[in-house]
Amino acid sequence: MTEIAFTKGHGTGNDFVIVADPDGELDLRDDQVAALCDRRFGIGADGLLRVVRSANIPEGAASLEEEPAAEWFMDYRNADGSKAEMCGNGVRVFAKYLLDTGLAALEPGSTLPIGTRAGVRDVTRSETGFQVDLGRWRATPGEPTVRARGIDVARPGLGIDVGNPHVVVAIASEDELASLDLTVQPIVEPLPEHGANIEFVVPQEPLVRDGVGHVRMRVFERGVGETLSCGTGVAATALAVREWAGQGAPSHWRVDVPGGRLGVRMFPAEDGEHVALSGPATLVYTGTVTLA
């Protein structure tokens, strides 16, 4: 039995157990992560962020070859223990943790690079907390359809990759969105090889005001279930709604999730169009826990 220190944090209600492991000594099994994330028998969270120096884990080695190098690597795990490439809310909370504990500094106007399995992601300060450049996005091939409890027929979805896989589903109305029963896993056909996070949005109702699009969404996360927020899912949703809206759609979006509001901005970069996510990051409490 090992006693470990942890910090609990969240970004718009997407909550995480944060475990500092700078020397990369903790090899957390899936069942241990699931036990820590269990909302009845453990601390309770949507996922776990292990804070490791890039030099101390194989996954982080590439982070040191980038310019500037990412000294810290976010080892993100879903509540079921599975590893995922990227976590948009998680990166903001990770950055907040590094800054509040003095493990890193971020002067106004500068950038904090953070290593992830999807590559190095650059974090900057924003009005609402932090902005993370999720990098170049891409539409994934195929025309998946999704069935969920509360919508009677399969609806078309758009596959979008922002470092991790998403399928965004067009929903007919706000009432239908509210009536979805996401306690049951939606059915995606064909299911992408590595699964997908599934977002539900009412695309025909984006409100565009002062050049900013505004939508509301819900999400069923791979390896978790319904969460109050999913940062990469919010980015994928804004990208999908912009695609569906066609020519002239805005590149700046506000997306409401059950846990709050996030900002999305699409912008040209050397390697193609990037998508950036901005929003708050909160650390709630610290504690110690015995690892089974």
Ligand SMILES: N[C@H](CCC[C@H](N)C(=O)O)C(=O)O
């Ligand atoms: N909540 C995270 C996404 C976790 C994605 C994970 N569920 C996966 O398997 O990709 C976010 O804010 O982006």
